[in-house]
Amino acid sequence: DAGVTQSPTHLIKTRGQQVTLRCSPKSGHDTVSWYQQALGQGPQFIFQYYEEEERQRGNFPDRFSGHQFPNYSSELNVNALLLGDSALYLCASSLGRRNTEAFFGQGTRLTVV
Amino acid sequence: DAKTTQPTSMDCAEGRAANLPCNHSTISGNEYVYWYRQIHSQGPQYIIHGLKNNETNEMASLIITEDRKSSTLILPHATLRDTAVYYCIVRVAMTTDSWGKFQFGAGTQVVVTP
Numbered sequence A: 001d002a003g004v005t006q007s008p009t010h011l012i013k014t015r016g017q018q019v020t021l022r023c024s025p026k027s028g029h030d031t032v033s034w035y036q037q038a039l040g041q042g043p044q045f046i047f048q049y050y051e052e053e054e055r056q057r058g059n060f061p062d063r064f065s066g067h068q069f070p071n072y073s074s075e076l077n078v079n080a081l082l083l084g085d086s087a088l089y090l091c092a093s094s095l096g097r098r099n100t101e102a103f104f105g106q107g108t109r110l111t112v113v
Numbered sequence B: 001d002a003k004t005t006q007p008t009s010m011d012c013a014e015g016r017a018a019n020l021p022c023n024h025s026t027i028s029g030n031e032y033v034y035w036y037r038q039i040h041s042q043g044p045q046y047i048i049h050g051l052k053n054n055e056t057n058e059m060a061s062l063i064i065t066e067d068r069k070s071s072t073l074i075l076p077h078a079t080l081r082d083t084a085v086y087y088c089i090v091r092v093a094m095t096t097d098s099w100g101k102f103q104f105g106a107g108t109q110v111v112v113t114p
Helices: none
Strands: A005-007 A010-013 A019-024 A031-037 A044-050 A053-057 A064-068 A074-078 A087-094 A108-112 B009-013 B018-023 B031-038 B045-050 B061-064 B070-075 B084-092 B108-113
Touching: A005 A087, A010 A019, A019 A087, A019 A108, A031 A074, A044 A064, A074 A087, B009 B018, B018 B031, B018 B084, B018 B108, B031 B061, B045 B061, B045 B070, B045 B084, B070 B084
Parallel strands: A010 A108, B009 B108
Antiparallel strands: A005 A019, A019 A074, A031 A044, A031 A087, A044 A053, A064 A074, A087 A108, B018 B070, B031 B045, B031 B084, B061 B070, B084 B108
């Protein structure tokens, strides 16, 4: 059983560009959340998707947007990249409204130059 | 969401039990305590979670005080591979009105030494 898979693993972008990160949830999971982790800090919640709708959102600007597809996979889009967007982006999947664990992927390391 | 307080760092000898404390004095009745760990540059790994009863699985034990204001994660026999940042997280229960996001703090850097 493949766990949560994210692509690409590493990415270098130029300031002002746009980027799309992808996530496939663990088999059987239908809820996907995205987190941003700056170097030396804990992950910060960006948003969460369930049934193809954004269900809750953290304190991130509108430059961060997402999408969930019918097969439960998800994309994170960031527009107008800033140097401060350089971070490890983590995807986590879980099962609906259950008080169970979420499984995290290995992340995408985004570097903005 | 309630916030947690953890020591910045801890050392532990290989083969000994590691006891990681977490304070969550403002926890509400509908909030769970979760523990995750993160080995350098990898995604966080789930360890254990509980509401008010003590919990045990193959990785660790979670001891929650009766007033639920603090908890302790116990790694019974620490190995070098347990060196990681350990996060204690209080998460609102998933209900029809809540989606229970995880709010990570800075965590505890645990170093297991030979």
